[in-house]
Amino acid sequence: ETGVTQSPTHLIKTRGQQVTLRCSSQSGHNTVSWYQQALGQGPQFIFQYYREEENGRGNFPPRFSGLQFPNYSSELNVNALELDDSALYLCASRTGTEETQYFGPGTRLLVL
Amino acid sequence: GESVGLHLPTLSVQEGDNSIINCAYSNSASDYFIWYKQESGKGPQFIIDIRSNMDKRQGQRVTVLLNKTVKHLSLQIAATQPGDSAVYFCAEIMNRDDKIIFGKGTRLHILP
Numbered sequence: 272e273t274g275v276t277q278s279p280t281h282l283i284k285t286r287g288q289q290v291t292l293r294c295s296s297q298s299g300h301n302t303v304s305w306y307q308q309a310l311g312q313g314p315q316f317i318f319q320y321y322r323e324e325e326n327g328r329g330n331f332p333p334r335f336s337g338l339q340f341p342n343y344s345s346e347l348n349v350n351a352l353e354l355d356d357s358a359l360y361l362c363a364s365r366t367g368t369e370e371t372q373y374f375g376p377g378t379r380l381l382v383l
Numbered sequence: 384g385e386s387v388g389l390h391l392p393t394l395s396v397q398e399g400d401n402s403i404i405n406c407a408y409s410n411s412a413s414d415y416f417i418w419y420k421q422e423s424g425k426g427p428q429f430i431i432d433i434r435s436n437m438d439k440r441q442g443q444r445v446t447v448l449l450n451k452t453v454k455h456l457s458l459q460i461a462a463t464q465p466g467d468s469a470v471y472f473c474a475e476i477m478n479r480d481d482k483i484i485f486g487k488g489t490r491l492h493i494l495p
Contacts, residue, residue, distance in 0.1 A: 313485030361426050370415045374426035
């Protein structure tokens with residue numbers, strides 16, 4: 272196991288609702304990234320947080336937002352859910368000096 | 384552009400044989416490459432990495448080869464076991480603070 276935990280494991284929402292996903296990074300890791308993985312695809316980068324600041328963002332609209340807390344845990348918020356937001360959402364953490372990211376088990380979101 | 388692709392979507396290998404999973408990447412400026420293994424219902428698991436100044440790196444039962452001339456990456460798994468069944472992703476990073484760019488993945492199927 273990587274030491275990265277995510278909650279909840281599964282979630283069902285309806286279109287237009289809002290969702291918050293949570294991630295606890297591995298001990299000593301101050302950088303957290305979020306990825307969206309559609310079925311049968313590779314993970315796509317959403318954004319990255321370092322020391323509570325967003326320091327990188329992929330091609331996702333502003334309704335995808337995040338937070339990082341002083342203990343380096345993180346949240347992913349998605350507003351105005353759309354059907355295409357159905358996916359596995361992965362959190363990954365790393366130290367500030369290494370490239371290797373370690374992934375959590377993911378949260379599977381289904382939007383109906 | 385952002386493109387890390389795999390030549391074969393599915394690879395079937397006899398148990399005990401060696402497996403070779405190939406990957407083509409398009410960004411010649413990428414500095415760091417990673418292979419991840421993803422089992423059903425789990426997040427990607429780090430297998431092995433290699434920097435752009437190397438052409439080969441060995442781990443336990445796995446070897447990664449990097450050919451920068453043709454922008455090709457491969458993962459070799461020795462004596463393939465049933466537990467190796469998973470989807471394998473190659474991924475690239477341009478620099479330490481950058482996002483991971485994943486390919487679509489290759490499913491490795493082990494034949495008894």
